[in-house]
Amino acid sequence: MTGKPRVWISRPTFPDVVARLEPHFVVAAEPEETVFTAAGLAAKLAACDAAIVGLKERIGAQEIAAAARLRIIANLAVGFDNLDLPALTAAGILASNTADVLNESVADYAWALLLGSARRMGAAERWLRAGHWHGTGFKAWLGLDTRGRTLGILGMGRIGQAIARRAAGFGMQVVYHNRSALPRTIEDECAARYVDKPALLAQSDFLVLALPLSDESRHAIGAAELARMKPTAVLVNIARGGIVDDAALAAALAGGRLAAAALDVFEGEPDVHPALRELDNVILSPHIASATWDTRRAMTAMAVDNVLALFGHGPHAGRPPSLLNPEALATRPAPWIPQDKGIEHP
Numbered sequence: 465m466t467g468k469p470r471v472w473i474s475r476p477t478f479p480d481v482v483a484r485l486e487p488h489f490v491v492a493a494e495p496e497e498t499v500f501t502a503a504g505l506a507a508k509l510a511a512c513d514a515a516i517v518g519l520k521e522r523i524g525a526q527e528i529a530a531a532a533r534l535r536i537i538a539n540l541a542v543g544f545d546n547l548d549l550p551a552l553t554a555a556g557i558l559a560s561n562t563a564d565v566l567n568e569s570v571a572d573y574a575w576a577l578l579l580g581s582a583r584r585m586g587a588a589e590r591w592l593r594a595g596h597w598h599g600t601g602f603k604a605w606l607g608l609d610t611r612g613r614t615l616g617i618l619g620m621g622r623i624g625q626a627i628a629r630r631a632a633g634f635g636m637q638v639v640y641h642n643r644s645a646l647p648r649t650i651e652d653e654c655a656a657r658y659v660d661k662p663a664l665l666a667q668s669d670f671l672v673l674a675l676p677l678s679d680e681s682r683h684a685i686g687a688a689e690l691a692r693m694k695p696t697a698v699l700v701n702i703a704r705g706g707i708v709d710d711a712a713l714a715a716a717l718a719g720g721r722l723a724a725a726a727l728d729v730f731e732g733e734p735d736v737h738p739a740l741r742e743l744d745n746v747i748l749s750p751h752i753a754s755a756t757w758d759t760r761r762a763m764t765a766m767a768v769d770n771v772l773a774l775f776g777h778g779p780h781a782g783r784p785p786s787l788l789n790p791e792a793l794a795t796r797p798a799p800w801i802p803q804d805k806g807i808e809h810p
């Protein structure tokens with residue numbers, strides 16, 4: 465192929481950030497948020513050399529079947545359960561994510577949800593807006609303190625660690641469970657102690673989920689796990705829908721078997737389980753934990769860097785910074801060629 469390679473961007477991002485692609489690529493960015501059918505997605509992917517996509521683009525063997533030119537899918541998210549990595553690797557298509565740049569914003573939001581549900585902010589605001597506030601009740605809207613309580617974290621990657629580091633400011637002790645215990649230096653820095661999952665469920669006054677969705681983690685919190693938690697506990701999910709069994713959670717909240725929950729992610733989102741919508745002791749949030757100006761710009765920049773680098777340009781030329789399946793390079797080598805040959809693209 466001669467001429468500039470093509471980049472397709474599935475959703476509106478930040479024009480000044482993606483402008484860095486323009487000297488090297490023909491860029492086609494969707495002007496508005498669009499829900500693509502599998503066939504629509506397949507057609508878009510067949511017509512580009514690189515794609516920058518979001519979580520709502522679910523990409524597997526069917527969507528890449530005709531994507532002969534496609535070399536990289538840069539996911540605008542740290543999670544990548546929307547991508548069938550084995551299928552991409554088999555086709556020699558690289559995938560990248562936005563690791564690390566969103567850790568602090570997501571950790572902040574986990575705390576916003578935790579505190580918001582501890583202090584019943586959603587329900588109190590709905591009550592005020594509905595015109596019920598005619599005088600302040602001394603015992604009205606009593607919530608939970610964090611001080612002296614135990615924060616449990618399930619999934620202690622970089623986001624879990626950022627959540628843990630904030631706990632000292634709230635006077636909380638931290639326990640965590642992870643596939644494996646972290647090195648002692650990280651545990652010390654986070655002031656967090658490894659426990660097994662039953663102990664995590666039993667000890668947590670606030671349990672925050674920060675693990676990726678996988679076959680192993682699907683319904684990691686279901687009826688049995690909820691039954692092991694304290695009835696006074698609060699559950700926060702900033703990880704992925706599907707990690708919590710939403711129907712079981714709604715039943716536990718309705719039955720007083722759990723005090724409250726705050727959810728940024730849902731099974732089958734943007735649909736939300738109807739039983740959750742009925743409850744006042746759950747905060748429902750539309751998957752926005754990383755949604756700050758700075759972080760969404762940084763995520764876009766990282767996707768751009770991954771694409772640029774694969775084609776031999778930009779600050780990471782030749783070394784895409786966050787590849788998920790570098791082994792795909794063994795199936796098809798990288799498309800860049802030495803600059804001194806004077807050819808832009810093979």
Ligand code: GLV
Nearest residue numbers: 540541542543754
């Ligand atoms: C958001 O959910 C992400 O994975 O970045």
